[in-house]
Amino acid sequence: MEPQEMMGKYKQEVEEYLREFFNEKKKELEHWSSREACEILEEYTLRGGKRIRAILMIMGYRLYGGNMGRDIIKAASSLELVQSYLLIHDDIMDESELRRGKKTVHKIYEDIHLKRGYGGSPKRFGENMGITLGDLANAYALEILSSSNFPADRKIKAIEKLNEIIEYTGYGQIIDIYSGMVEEFREEDLLLLHRYKTARYTIEGPLILGAILAGESGKGLEKYAISVGVAFQLHDDILGLFGNEEKLGKPVTSDLAEGKKTLLIIKALENASEEERREIFNALGNPAVTMEQLERVREIVKKTGSLDYSIKMATRLIEEGKSALRHLEVKDEEARSFLLWLADYIIKRSY
Amino acid sequence: MEPQEMMGKYKQEVEEYLREFFNEKKKELEHWSSREACEILEEYTLRGGKRIRAILMIMGYRLYGGNMGRDIIKAASSLELVQSYLLIHDDIMDESELRRGKKTVHKIYEDIHLKRGYGGSPKRFGENMGITLGDLANAYALEILSSSNFPADRKIKAIEKLNEIIEYTGYGQIIDIYSGMVEEFREEDLLLLHRYKTARYTIEGPLILGAILAGESGKGLEKYAISVGVAFQLHDDILGLFGNEEKLGKPVTSDLAEGKKTLLIIKALENASEEERREIFNALGNPAVTMEQLERVREIVKKTGSLDYSIKMATRLIEEGKSALRHLEVKDEEARSFLLWLADYIIKRSY
Numbered sequence: 001m002e003p004q005e006m007m008g009k010y011k012q013e014v015e016e017y018l019r020e021f022f023n024e025k026k027k028e029l030e031h032w033s034s035r036e037a038c039e040i041l042e043e044y045t046l047r048g049g050k051r052i053r054a055i056l057m058i059m060g061y062r063l064y065g066g067n068m069g070r071d072i073i074k075a076a077s078s079l080e081l082v083q084s085y086l087l088i089h090d091d092i093m094d095e096s097e098l099r100r101g102k103k104t105v106h107k108i109y110e111d112i113h114l115k116r117g118y119g120g121s122p123k124r125f126g127e128n129m130g131i132t133l134g135d136l137a138n139a140y141a142l143e144i145l146s147s148s149n150f151p152a153d154r155k156i157k158a159i160e161k162l163n164e165i166i167e168y169t170g171y172g173q174i175i176d177i178y179s180g181m182v183e184e185f186r187e188e189d190l191l192l193l194h195r196y197k198t199a200r201y202t203i204e205g206p207l208i209l210g211a212i213l214a215g216e217s218g219k220g221l222e223k224y225a226i227s228v229g230v231a232f233q234l235h236d237d238i239l240g241l242f243g244n245e246e247k248l249g250k251p252v253t254s255d256l257a258e259g260k261k262t263l264l265i266i267k268a269l270e271n272a273s274e275e276e277r278r279e280i281f282n283a284l285g286n287p288a289v290t291m292e293q294l295e296r297v298r299e300i301v302k303k304t305g306s307l308d309y310s311i312k313m314a315t316r317l318i319e320e321g322k323s324a325l326r327h328l329e330v331k332d333e334e335a336r337s338f339l340l341w342l343a344d345y346i347i348k349r350s351y
Numbered sequence: 352m353e354p355q356e357m358m359g360k361y362k363q364e365v366e367e368y369l370r371e372f373f374n375e376k377k378k379e380l381e382h383w384s385s386r387e388a389c390e391i392l393e394e395y396t397l398r399g400g401k402r403i404r405a406i407l408m409i410m411g412y413r414l415y416g417g418n419m420g421r422d423i424i425k426a427a428s429s430l431e432l433v434q435s436y437l438l439i440h441d442d443i444m445d446e447s448e449l450r451r452g453k454k455t456v457h458k459i460y461e462d463i464h465l466k467r468g469y470g471g472s473p474k475r476f477g478e479n480m481g482i483t484l485g486d487l488a489n490a491y492a493l494e495i496l497s498s499s500n501f502p503a504d505r506k507i508k509a510i511e512k513l514n515e516i517i518e519y520t521g522y523g524q525i526i527d528i529y530s531g532m533v534e535e536f537r538e539e540d541l542l543l544l545h546r547y548k549t550a551r552y553t554i555e556g557p558l559i560l561g562a563i564l565a566g567e568s569g570k571g572l573e574k575y576a577i578s579v580g581v582a583f584q585l586h587d588d589i590l591g592l593f594g595n596e597e598k599l600g601k602p603v604t605s606d607l608a609e610g611k612k613t614l615l616i617i618k619a620l621e622n623a624s625e626e627e628r629r630e631i632f633n634a635l636g637n638p639a640v641t642m643e644q645l646e647r648v649r650e651i652v653k654k655t656g657s658l659d660y661s662i663k664m665a666t667r668l669i670e671e672g673k674s675a676l677r678h679l680e681v682k683d684e685e686a687r688s689f690l691l692w693l694a695d696y697i698i699k700r701s702y
Contacts, residue, residue, distance in 0.1 A: 093479040118532040128444040139518040152503035167490040171385040181469040
């Protein structure tokens with residue numbers, strides 16, 4: 001099967017399982033407010049996404065000879081609820097009103113508050129519900145994984161790994177929050193952030209989880225996973241500065257306005273003139289940053305060689321990752337091919 | 352051993368384990384901001400508390416013949432990190448600045464922000480860190496439980512149960528948030544809230560978790576656990592309205608100011624005159640509620656028979672719970688005696 005076709009097929013199967021899970025869950029619930037919460041979580045989780053984490057978990061499982069079927073689809077679906085958990089909390093932290101073109105969870109509840117004319121602060125109410133629904137999504141994720149049809153010892157290892165992923169995503173989140181604040185934010189801090197928040201969470205974690213459920217440790221996969229994961233984030237940061245609004249689904253000035261200290265910015269600051277550094281600092285973290293300022297930052301990032309530096313690092317990481325994967329002993333060549341394709345896809349995508 | 356002595360002994364052992372866990376954890380961490388987070392979590396978790404949930408888990412384990420030792424102490428300690436997780440998020444939702452007389456996590460970070468002179472909103476920064484540290488505490492809790500020295504199948508069942516507890520605490524939290532908002536908040540909503548947020552989380556869940564690790568289902572324990580749990584919360588609400596500031600550790604007007612719809616309030620509203628109902632509504636959810644208003648609400652709650660109603664319900668529940676426990680087949684009479692003592696202790700405590 002072609003990689004693109006596999007992406008579509010597994011995405012559909014994962015979403016089917018999630019729909020079923022939510023239908024069962026809603027039936028169990030006694031109170032109207034629990035059912036309301038469950039419906040909001042369902043809509044939020046199913047409103048879109050490539051299901052890349054679930055698909056990688058399936059691929060990790062196949063790589064080590066796991067038999068395809070409903071069991072791994074179910075177990076892998078848990079990652080989509082972890083994703084809801086972290087995104088719902090992220091949305092609150094960033095005060096985002098939209099996620100995939102629709103209202104974020106705290107915003108949905110804020111609007112419920114306004115519509116029903118409750119007392120007190122709608123924002124507080126929305127955020128409190130958002131925190132709680134995020135926590136609920138995590139409980140659902142662990143429920144799915146721990147009740148999946150695998151031997152108990154493998155499930156325990158998988159749960160330990162999943163927790164480790166969530167733990168390190170938390171440390172990554174903390175570094176991320178600090179990144180906009182501290183003066184001294186260096187390349188090594190940034191690469192650690194990418195390792196924790198993207199590489200482990202999005203690529204390495206899911207693959208290893210699949211390997212564990214197939215009865216293996218997935219040792220040797222890390223090189224591929226971490227390299228491709230960091231490259232993924234570097235490419236994301238390039239799109240964030242040089243992409244266009246339509247494909248990004250957010251204003252092109254967002255990353256600058258948020259004050260994101262990407263590798264592009266860090267390297268440009270290192271090599272820019274005093275005047276150019278001032279221009280970058282005037283744009284960075286400035287909610288009112290203009291298109292003219294963005295254009296100037298783009299020019300400086302190019303001129304200082306910082307864009308090249310990021311592109312080269314991403315390309316090198318992808319090659320290293322692919323090479324490591326080619327030398328790995330695996331039991332399913334189709335899964336290997338998929339992952340080799342995915343590595344290239346990751347730095348070619350334009351959104 | 353006397354019950355009080357057992358409380359002290361297990362509390363100490365649990366805290367020793369937690370200290371050890373945090374020491375090991377801090378050694379693993381690479382980034383200063385991860386270590387800072389871990390230290391804040393350690394201090395918050397260890398600053399006090401009766402460790403009642405951990406102790407109940409130990410007692411559930413003993414009831415069904417589990418052998419005392421380090422393994423159950425470690426597993427039970429996980430509940431104290433679940434407690435940190437939920438309290439840290441709770442503190443944010445209630446915008447509390449103090450917990451056990453010291454700063455809440457979001458407040459600690461808010462102060463870090465101010466002290467270091469970072470840009471942006473100190474409140475937002477504090478809450479974002481609080482959300483993240485709560486999430487981290489949950490990951491730590493699951494790490495401890497899943498790595499504890501019990502057979503994998505028992506651990507899987509325990510993890511399923513723990514998730515269910517956290518899930519239902521979430522539903523309880525949602526009912527709680529709504530309770531202050533919706534007009535129609537009835538006795539049955541309140542009792543469901545107490546069942547989810549207190550009885551399952553504080554009493555039933557921990558006992559069943561202990562039973563599961565001893566290889567039993569704990570069937571039959573629910574009657575004791577739910578009855579005592581609901582009584583615990585009813586008593587808490589009585590202390591919240593009739594207690595004194597010194598023992599409560601918060602202003603005696605807090606529950607009224609927060610707009611808490613306790614059984615005391617619900618029953619008083621049912622039986623009060625139009626004029627008295629107005630007095631209650633003027634006090635309820637009023638951040639500027641006075642001591643005079645509190646005194647009037649106390650009088651109305653007594654006069655309408657609502658205080659008696661709550662006391663009688665709590666006393667009846669405790670008797671029912673104890674009776675159920677007396678008829679249960681258990682393997683450890685000392686653990687049974689402890690739980691019988693605890694039931695009485697719960698509605699006698701003045702703080």
